[in-house]
Amino acid sequence: MRRLLWPILVxxxxxxxxxxxxxGFFSIQLREGHLYGSLIDILRFGAPLILVSLGMTLVxxxxxxxxxxxxxxxxxGALACLQISQDQGLFAAVALALGLCTLxxxxxxxxxxAVGIQPIIATLILMVAGRGLAQLITDGQIITVNDPAFKLxxxxxxxxxPFGILIVxxxxxxxxxxxxxxxxxxxxxxxxxxxEASRLAGIRARGIIVxxxxxxxxxAGVAGLMISSNVSSAxxxxxxxxxxxxxxxxxxxxxxxLAGGRFSLGGTVIGALIxxxxxxxxxxxxxxxxxxxxxxxxxxxxxxxxxxxxFRDKVFHRRGRAAPPRPVTEEKVRVST
Amino acid sequence: MxxxxxxxxxxxAGCGSESGGGSEAGGGGGxxxxxxxxxxxGAESGWRTANTKSVQDSAKEAGITLxxxxxxxxxxxxxxxxxxxxxxxxxxxxxxxxxxxxxDTVLKEAQGANIPVILTDRAVDSADTSLYKTFLGSDFVEExxxxxxWLVEEYKDASxxxxxxxxxxxxxxxxxxxxxxxxxxxxxxxxxxxxxxxxTGDFTRAxxxxxxxxxxxxxxxxxxxxxxxxxxxxxxxxxxxxxxxxPGKDIKIITVDAVKDGMQALADGKINYxxxxxxxxxxxxxxxxxKVVAGESVPxxxxxxxxxxxxxxxxxxxxxxxx
Numbered sequence: 021m022r023r024l025l026w027p028i029l030v031x032x033x034x035x036x037x038x039x040x041x042x043x044g045f046f047s048i049q050l051r052e053g054h055l056y057g058s059l060i061d062i063l064r065f066g067a068p069l070i071l072v073s074l075g076m077t078l079v080x081x082x083x084x085x086x087x088x089x090x091x092x093x094x095x096x097g098a099l100a101c102l103q104i105s106q107d108q109g110l111f112a113a114v115a116l117a118l119g120l121c122t123l124x125x126x127x128x129x130x131x132x133x134a135v136g137i138q139p140i141i142a143t144l145i146l147m148v149a150g151r152g153l154a155q156l157i158t159d160g161q162i163i164t165v166n167d168p169a170f171k172l173x174x175x176x177x178x179x180x181x182p183f184g185i186l187i188v189x190x191x192x193x194x195x196x197x198x199x200x201x202x203x204x205x206x207x208x209x210x211x212x213x214x215x216e217a218s219r220l221a222g223i224r225a226r227g228i229i230v231x232x233x234x235x236x237x238x239x240a241g242v243a244g245l246m247i248s249s250n251v252s253s254a255x256x257x258x259x260x261x262x263x264x265x266x267x268x269x270x271x272x273x274x275x276x277x278l279a280g281g282r283f284s285l286g287g288t289v290i291g292a293l294i295x296x297x298x299x300x301x302x303x304x305x306x307x308x309x310x311x312x313x314x315x316x317x318x319x320x321x322x323x324x325x326x327x328x329x330x331f332r333d334k335v336f337h338r339r340g341r342a343a344p345p346r347p348v349t350e351e352k353v354r355v356s357t
Numbered sequence: 358m359x360x361x362x363x364x365x366x367x368x369x370a371g372c373g374s375e376s377g378g379g380s381e382a383g384g385g386g387g388x389x390x391x392x393x394x395x396x397x398x399g400a401e402s403g404w405r406t407a408n409t410k411s412v413q414d415s416a417k418e419a420g421i422t423l424x425x426x427x428x429x430x431x432x433x434x435x436x437x438x439x440x441x442x443x444x445x446x447x448x449x450x451x452x453x454x455x456x457x458x459x460x461d462t463v464l465k466e467a468q469g470a471n472i473p474v475i476l477t478d479r480a481v482d483s484a485d486t487s488l489y490k491t492f493l494g495s496d497f498v499e500e501x502x503x504x505x506x507w508l509v510e511e512y513k514d515a516s517x518x519x520x521x522x523x524x525x526x527x528x529x530x531x532x533x534x535x536x537x538x539x540x541x542x543x544x545x546x547x548x549x550x551x552x553x554x555x556x557t558g559d560f561t562r563a564x565x566x567x568x569x570x571x572x573x574x575x576x577x578x579x580x581x582x583x584x585x586x587x588x589x590x591x592x593x594x595x596x597x598x599x600x601x602x603x604p605g606k607d608i609k610i611i612t613v614d615a616v617k618d619g620m621q622a623l624a625d626g627k628i629n630y631x632x633x634x635x636x637x638x639x640x641x642x643x644x645x646x647x648k649v650v651a652g653e654s655v656p657x658x659x660x661x662x663x664x665x666x667x668x669x670x671x672x673x674x675x676x677x678x679x680x
Contacts, residue, residue, distance in 0.1 A: 042575045051601040058574045065567050151429070160400045160409070160427065164618065175595070251562040251592055257399050257429050258561050302556075303571030309528040309557035 023275045026327045027290040030273075034297045034319075041305040054177040058300065066296030067184035068093070068174075068243035070289055072263055073270040074195055075236030077288045080271050082232050083212040083280025084132055084139035088124070089240035089267060091150025093260025096121050096244030098157040101254035104165045113170075118241045124150070125237020129230030143233075147264065154256035164253040174249030184246050191239065196285055205283075208232060212280030266295050273323055294323065391650050392422045394442030396452035398479075399430045403616040404586065407680030408453075408478065408636035415639030421646060430527070432456055436463045443470045449646045453478040453494075456529045464488035473649045477642055479531040486657065490649045493642055493659045495634045497532045501539020503632045503665055504583060504611045508544060511609070511629075515549070519580050522572045523555040524565055524593060526585040532634075533557070536585045536613055553579070558589040565589030569596035584612045587619025587631065594627050605629055615666055617678045623671035631671070633663045636680060 038045045038058070048057035072089050079086045096117045103113030124146060131142035168176075176183045199205030210218045211225045219225045240260070248254045272278060273294055274287025298319055301307075307315050325331045393416065397409055409425075416423035424447060428435040432455045442450050443466055450472055454460060460481045465488065467474050474489040481489070512519050521544070526533030537555070544550035554572050558565040565588065572579065573596060582597075584590035590612035597604045604610055604627045612619055615633040622628045638661050648655050666674060 044574065044577070052599065054599075056600065058571070061570050061574065065570070155400070155427070158400075161406050162400065162403060247563065251566060251595070253562060255400075255561065255563070257427075258559070258563070299567075300571050303568050304575040306554055306556070306575075309525060309555075312528075312557070 023284060024287055024290060027273055027275065027287055027294065027323075030323050030326065031290055031294050031297060034294065034301055038297075038301055038304055045304070050180060054180045055182070058304070060182065062293065062296050062300050063185050063188075064182045065300070066293055067182075067188045068246045068260075069263060069266055069270065069296060070188050070292040071191060071239045071243040071246075072236075072260075073267040073274075073288045073292045074191060074285065075232075075239030076264075076267040077271050077274070077276055077283050077285060078195075078199070078208055078232040079139075079236045080268070080276055080278060081208050081212045081280055081283035082229055083215070084229065084233070085268065085278070086125075086128060086143045086233060086236045087140065087264050088128060088143040088146035088150055089236060089243075090260040090262060090264040091147050091154065092121050092124055092237050092240040093244035093247060093263055094154035094254075094256050095124070095150055095157065096241040097248030097254040097259045098154045098163070098256050100170070100245055101163040101165045101248055102157055104167050104170055105163055110167060110169050114173075114245060117245065118238060121237045121241030121244070122234050125234035125240075126230055128237065129233030132233065133226040133229035151256065154259070158254055158256040160256070162253050162255050166252065170249050171252055172249070174246035175252070176249075184250075187242065187246070191242070192285065192289065199285070209281055209283065212282070267292070269320065270295055273320075273327070275327070390420060390422050391449065391646060392424065392445075392447045393646055394424045394426075394439070394445070394447040394450045396426050396428055396435045396438040396442075396450075398435075398453045398455050399427055403588065403618060403680060404614045404634070404636050407616065408638070410680075411637045411639035412451075412477075412642060413639070415643045419640075419643035419647070421643055428455055430455055432459060439463050439467065443467055443472060446470070447472060448650050449473050449475065451475040451477050451642060451646065454481050454531070456527075457482045457531045457534065458529070461485065461488065475642065475645055475649060477638060478636075481531075491645055491655045491657055491659055493638055493645060493661070495661050495663060497535030497634075498539035498542075500532075500613050500632045500634055500663075501536040501541075502543050503539075504536070504613060504630070505540045505543025507630045507632075507665070508550070508581060508583075508609075508611060509547065512549075517549070519550050520576065520578050521550060521552045521581045521583055522569075522576065522579050523552055524558040524568060524582065524584040524589040525555060526557065526560045526589075528557045532613075533585055540583060558584070558592070560586050560589060562588045562592035565592030566596045567592075569593035570599070573597065573600045573602075579608050582608055582610045584610070587612045587614040587616045587622075587628075590628060591618055591622060594622060617675075617680055620666065620671050620675050620678055623666060623668055624675050626668055629668065631666045633665060635661050635663050637661075 045058045048055055048059060076086060099120060100113045100117040103116060128143050128146060131137045132139050172183050174184050178186060207223050207228055210223055211228050215225045244260060247259050270291035271288050274284055274291035276283045276287060298316060302312050395412055398405060400406055413423060426438040428438060435455055439450060450467055461483050464474060468488055476489050476492040478494040480492050525537060553576050556568045558568045582593055584593060590610055594604045597608055602608055610628045611630045612628055613632045613634055615631045619631055623631050645655055
């Protein structure tokens with residue numbers, strides 16, 4: 021739990037900044053029969069990023085990385101909208117889109133686990149080719165659809181709550197159950213720690229790796245449905261553009277090591293919320309568009325520095341130089357939790 | 358001596374382009390079909406899609422071989438595409454720059470290879486205007502001014518402050534810069550007009566919606582929305598409706614472009630005024646390309662013909678709208 025302390029503090033600080041600039045920031049009302057407020061916005065627009073980040077967390081926990089999720093977001097939205105615009109029925113469209121995404125994820129996993137290609141290269145292939153595939157599906161156009169049921173996924177409300185948030189809660193609950201209540205999480209961490217040793221210990225490392233990439237792609241597929249549903253259109257060029265980088269950032273801010281071997285789903289959710297809150301903050305306090313990226317970079321740098329044990333010790337415990345090895349031992353203790 | 362040699366080479370290359378084109382299109386049987394390399398910004402909106410289609414269709418009609426590439430909103434892709442056109446020795450290069458600055462190097466390469474360049478839709482800010490033959494496109498400053506003039510007219514009797522929020526296009530792009538400055542220039546004459554928030558929505562629906570959601574919460578007293586294109590305006594309309602306000606009434610909306618979805622919203626009363634920015638510049642482009650390749654002189658600036666639409670005019674124009 022201590023691992024989550026800093027991300028939570030950062031998130032709280034960001035929200036506090038908003039409260040100063042926008043007095044009504046924390047107010048949540050019931051408007052037009054649904055919840056309405058800035059906090060709801062953050063959750064709603066952050067939902068796709070949280071989903072993609074959850075998948076990314078498990079991939080990173082195995083010591084891998086998945087750069088293709090942004091393209092998969094685009095493919096999923098494009099395929100679903102194309103099917104709906106051809107009157108194929110909502111369920112068929114969604115099932116086909118998610119099915120293809122899972123297949124693409126399994127392909128990533130196959131390249132990594134069976135062929136032995138470095139994850140960053142294996143998924144780079146689909147990152148580049150996938151966006152082309154999305155444009156092929158949409159024929160380079162923006163497909164606009166008008167289906168109220170499809171609209172529900174990313175832009176609708178169920179019992180006043182945005183449906184996207186409910187999807188995230190469901191996926192999060194299932195993932196937490198599978199990885200923390202069952203042995204799956206331990207197996208993933210074991211593979212991330214040392215795939216060969218895990219295999220010798222009787223764990224089917226390859227199967228686990230293929231599974232996490234397929235899961236990451238499935239999450240990205242759902243996120244793609246949400247993003248395209250929110251604006252009732254599929255945009256092969258821009259949907260999910262750079263979301264893979266935001267997702268990796270969310271995972272890292274959340275305290276999951278890029279080296280693999282351990283992960284924190286709660287941390288990832290908070291990390292994704294930090295990124296979305298930052299975006300919303302930029303809009304609400306009126307950072308000029310020309311300086312938006314610099315502003316983001318500064319905040320993210322600050323977040324990373326504040327999470328670094330070595331940095332904190334240097335800055336906050338200058339006088340305690342006489343006792344240097346303390347942080348190292350603490351790091352080891354953390355690994356075992 | 359060197360200059361003379363350079364000139365000679367240039368003339369030779371000018372003549373040589375025909376034989377080069379001939380060998381390339383040898384199987385095609387065309388005597389001297391012009392080959393045009395066109396680098397499009399992307400497919401970020403319905404407007405752009407119509408623009409792409411217009412260029413492709415009119416190239417076919419004019420008998421010009423079109424090599425088309427989509428830069429996906431990235432300048433580096435566009436520079437790569439232009440370099441590859443130079444290597445392929447096309448007869449003329451046309452492109453819509455993603456952003457305004459940073460083109461001098463690649464344009465000089467084209468000039469060095471003696472390939473004329475035509476800018477379409479968006480301008481570049483190069484000081485050296487000899488780097489391109491002509492710029493065909495809309496006058497974005499004028500569009501911003503038209504939007505501002507309607508607003509001034511609409512609120513001429515009001516004495517209270519008019520709170521305006523602005524959804525800008527892609528940061529650094531010519532339409533975003535110019536539509537912003539043209540608009541600001543006109544409304545700046547009267548201090549009651551106040552732009553209380555201005556953010557980029559990247560010309561996309563998704564971003565337009567997301568930014569407008571945040572605007573609505575941070576500023577409860579918005580009177581007018583000025584969006585640099587229809588798509589961002591359409592995204593914002595969803596956000597405004599979600600906030601329980603009536604777009605077009607509680608918040609007056611002005612957009613630029615006049616694509617079909619935008620015109621539909623205008624006819625439905627959700628948008629109040631649209632300044633047209635016509636994407637159908639293909640025929641004009643092919644005309645210019647032929648003249649440029651033939652060595653005829655062309656004006657340095659060609660403006661596309663455009664108008665504006667009110668809600669009533671939109672209802673009339675909607676049935677015959679192509680894009």
